[in-house]
């Protein structure tokens with residue numbers, strides 16, 4: 001895949017800072033140029049939120065973080081970068097001049113994306129010498145979590161550049177959707193603008209306050225939109241009669257008097273004040289960073305739920321997350337199946353806040369998840385990777401006995417070690433321990449049995465020779481270790 005190894009962010013505000021976080025967490029060395037006196041502090045806060053969100057988002061092996069450097073000049077920042085992302089304020093004159101500066105200083109083959117929310121690329125690329133590699137790459141906030149980038153080419157943009165940008169974005173967990181024609185505000189912001197106008201009317205006319213309006217969205221169609229968008233949702237609304245019936249039923253309402261979409265509300269001081277006061281009453285008790293963390297945790301939860309959608313194949317943004325995780329597993333350095341005579345260290349992690357229950361400890365099923373993730377790591381180690389599974393073979397867990405011995409708390413660093421017990425490789429019988437890293441306290445154990453299967457035939461078969469070659473030496477090396485005391489315990493047995 002078309003990996004980016006060096007990136008530059010010109011402008012490091014809300015959007016530029018979050019682009020930088022996205023790049024750095026994807027293992028890309030990134031330079032930022034932003035003359036704002038507090039740029040470093042602001043970006044380090046965004047980075048901290050992004051890292052926190054990623055810890056909750058995925059257990060896939062994230063690459064070693066890229067470096068993050070603040071440059072003294074735009075020229076220094078873009079030198080050697082393969083992807084340059086412009087995210088300066090939304091003013092055509094400023095963006096044109098910044099893009100022209102980037103154009104002169106950058107490698108002629110470097111891709112140059114603009115984060116603009118609405119300016120068209122033909123206007124932006126006007127003063128560039130190599131405009132063919134410039135395009136709009138419009139992301140959504142928070143850029144480090146939301147996967148969409150609208151890719152829009154101008155008159156001088158090469159189509160191959162958009163395809164290249166799309167391929168490169170996939171390697172940082174984003175999806176580039178190429179928009180057919182350039183148009184002010186592209187697709188997403190046009191929809192949002194229409195929605196925004198109607199919302200402003202509803203507030204101005206005292207139909208409801210900001211909190212009621214937000215509740216209407218988040219308790220209803222906001223939930224639907226995250227998973228099926230507009231047309232697929234309406235298709236269902238048409239019932240068995242389908243989309244044609246839906247359109248014939250609701251089409252006429254477009255000309256009913258209740259839509260004010262084409263009238264622009266008078267955005268006067270009174271309306272600004274009204275919205276600000278209502279918004280303060282609604283959300284003013286929490287700071288922006290706190291709201292960001294709540295938003296991120298909710299988004300992570302939604303994306304994880306969508307990952308389980310469509311019977312585990314993943315749906316919408318959940319499918320994209322699953323594709324990104326598959327990419328991370330594929331590109332991560334393979335852990336070596338070192339057949340030493342000692343238990344294997346399979347997993348290291350830190351307990352995130354989403355894993356804490358009402359008792360203030362790591363919730364019960366997360367212990368099981370740690371062991372499931374450790375088993376996956378063991379399988380990766382012996383060559384049971386995404387390709388192996390896709391080709392029709394896998395190991396299924398058939399039995400598992402977890403003991404909870406001590407509590408893990410928020411932020412604890414944990415690790416899992418596994419001893420392989422004697423087995424023929426068609427079965428993998430293991431005994432795993434979950435430890436607290438600070439004092440090596442054993443927190444939980446799991447005796448685990450997996451069976452190799454042909455998923456197409458739905459029956460147990462021996463593993464393919466390549467897997468057996470790695471697995472057998474591990475089982476043999478561990479055969480000399482004494483069996484842990486708790487092997488074969490029954491539930492409820494006294495210590």
Ligand SMILES: NC(=O)c1ccc[n+]([C@@H]2O[C@H](COP(=O)([O-])OP(=O)(O)OC[C@H]3O[C@@H](n4cnc5c(N)ncnc54)[C@H](O)[C@@H]3O)[C@@H](O)[C@H]2O)c1
Nearest residue numbers: 011012013014015016034036087088089090115116117141
């Ligand atoms: N905020 C959003 O939700 C959102 C979403 C998608 C796209 N965008 C677009 O992203 C761009 C940036 O928006 P933002 O919300 O991050 O704005 P922002 O005001 O938070 O950040 C802009 C940053 O650019 C810096 N800057 C100004 N002049 C510069 C220069 N000459 N060189 C380098 N840096 C310079 C500023 O110091 C500031 O830190 C805009 O084009 C906006 O339309 C914003």
